[in-house]
Amino acid sequence: MSKKHPIISVTGSSGAGTSTVKTTFDAIFRREGVKAASIEGDAFHRYDRAQMKTELQKRMAEGDYTFSHFSYDANELGELERVFREYGETGNGLKRHYVHDDEEAEKFGVPPGHFTAWTAFQEESDLLFYEGLHGAVVNDQVNLAALADLKIGVVPVINLEWIQKIHRDKASRGYTTEAVTDTILRRMHAYVHCICPQFSETDINFQRVPVVDTSNPFIARWIPTADESLLVIRFKNPRGIDFQYLTSMIHDSWMTRANSLVVPGGKMDLAMQLIFTPMIQRLVDESRKQ
Numbered sequence: 001m002s003k004k005h006p007i008i009s010v011t012g013s014s015g016a017g018t019s020t021v022k023t024t025f026d027a028i029f030r031r032e033g034v035k036a037a038s039i040e041g042d043a044f045h046r047y048d049r050a051q052m053k054t055e056l057q058k059r060m061a062e063g064d065y066t067f068s069h070f071s072y073d074a075n076e077l078g079e080l081e082r083v084f085r086e087y088g089e090t091g092n093g094l095k096r097h098y099v100h101d102d103e104e105a106e107k108f109g110v111p112p113g114h115f116t117a118w119t120a121f122q123e124e125s126d127l128l129f130y131e132g133l134h135g136a137v138v139n140d141q142v143n144l145a146a147l148a149d150l151k152i153g154v155v156p157v158i159n160l161e162w163i164q165k166i167h168r169d170k171a172s173r174g175y176t177t178e179a180v181t182d183t184i185l186r187r188m189h190a191y192v193h194c195i196c197p198q199f200s201e202t203d204i205n206f207q208r209v210p211v212v213d214t215s216n217p218f219i220a221r222w223i224p225t226a227d228e229s230l231l232v233i234r235f236k237n238p239r240g241i242d243f244q245y246l247t248s249m250i251h252d253s254w255m256t257r258a259n260s261l262v263v264p265g266g267k268m269d270l271a272m273q274l275i276f277t278p279m280i281q282r283l284v285d286e287s288r289k290q
């Protein structure tokens with residue numbers, strides 16, 4: 001935690017929608033005149049695509065079938081912790097990109113499956129924004145949750161998460177349904193042990209729930225739309241959250257528990273704007289006073 005250089009960490013599994021949520025944050029940052037330095041979780045993978053394939057084969061030959069991109073040791077979480085810590089102390093840090101597809105290859109000048117070089121943050125910023133797989137990990141080696149000032153979980157119910165992952169990986173990353181299904185299966189152990197525990201560390205979780213049948217996510221022809229889903233928003237600590245204001249501003253929303261709100265899927269962006277704008281203002285006001 002750093003009052004001077006705050007960190008916002010948006011955490012979710014692959015395909016959960018963390019990149020999509022970033023567009024809402026970018027809109028708030030723009031409107032509120034907040035300068036954010038952004039980093040992506042995939043930049044902290046330990047291996048490039050070819051190295052990962054080799055490492056996977058090696059582990060499987062040794063009888064380890066649990067290793068995947070979700071595993072702690074497939075990622076440089078110590079490096080991520082160092083970036084969080086350095087940013088909190090100095091407002092600086094290092095970033096790079098993991099290039100997934102041809103479009104990103106064109107943008108970054110590096111072939112798919114490779115990393116760009118590490119570079120220091122170019123400009124001064126008011127806060128650091130992380131989105132990725134491991135932004136609230138607490139294990140015996142790192143404590144990322146302790147270093148982030150606002151932690152957000154993006155967690156569609158699992159059928160929906162799989163549909164999103166399958167559709168995105170097929171449409172933009174050139175994978176087949178079978179290849180994505182294999183990846184989902186291979187990652188399940190680490191999903192349970194490395195991804196899920198973070199959602200007890202996060203301050204607010206956003207869980208999209210479809211209200212159409214997703215019983216067989218592997219044949220879904222499209223991702224359930226905003227109108228075909230609800231959003232459960234759960235606050236770890238509801239103290240200070242003005243639920244009356246939120247339910248009056250978000251049409252058709254209601255409370256299901258003392259710390260949980262449900263809003264129509266189409267109100268996700270509005271709900272995030274209403275919830276996060278005052279939180280971001282508070283973080284930035286505090287930091288400017290230091």
Ligand SMILES: Nc1ncnc2c1ncn2[C@@H]1O[C@H](COP(=O)(O)OP(=O)(O)OP(=O)(O)O)[C@@H](O)[C@H]1O
Binds near residue numbers: 014015017164
């Ligand atoms: N609220 C939503 N409504 C409908 N579709 C969504 C929503 N959020 C995400 N998606 C879709 O799900 C897919 C995955 O989303 P996104 O790329 O944001 O995931 P991600 O968590 O960043 O994944 P990764 O970490 O693997 O890059 C995309 O096709 C995106 O359009």
Ligand SMILES: O=C(CO)[C@H](O)[C@H](O)COP(=O)(O)O
Binds near residue numbers: 013045133
């Ligand atoms: O999105 C992901 C994790 O968040 C990808 O699955 C991971 O970055 C590996 O990518 P690829 O299989 O394209 O090399």
